Amino acid sequence: MLPDQCSVLEDGKQCINPPEFIVSIVSDEDEYMVGVTCQKHKQIVSGKVRILQNEGKMHDGKISFSPVKSVGTDCIHGDSDDFIQIDMNRKLK
Numbered sequence: 678m679l680p681d682q683c684s685v686l687e688d689g690k691q692c693i694n695p696p697e698f699i700v701s702i703v704s705d706e707d708e709y710m711v712g713v714t715c716q717k718h719k720q721i722v723s724g725k726v727r728i729l730q731n732e733g734k735m736h737d738g739k740i741s742f743s744p745v746k747s748v749g750t751d752c753i754h755g756d757s758d759d760f761i762q763i764d765m766n767r768k769l770k
């Protein structure tokens with residue numbers, strides 16, 4: 678179910694690193710998976726999610742990173758179709 682690569686695009690190319698963290702948004706009682714990232718792109722993903730939240734395109738809540746290995750995906754809502762793609766070339770407002 679999880680993608681096997683980091684969600685970041687660099688120069689139009691998918692980052693080839695394997696995902697090391699599951700990015701999720703924790704709000705009240707729920708947790709929504711929004712993507713996966715490698716160690717290198719963790720900060721970028723975090724910043725991008727915050728921007729999307731500010732634009733109302735993402736659930737409100739705290740951004741959380743869980744190491745891929747330790748996550749039981751059963752208790753997290755989400756579908757890989759909902760995952761964000763982070764294009765490094767797209768100008769951030």
Ligand SMILES: [Zn+2]
Nearest residue numbers: 683692715718
């Ligand atoms: Zn990456």
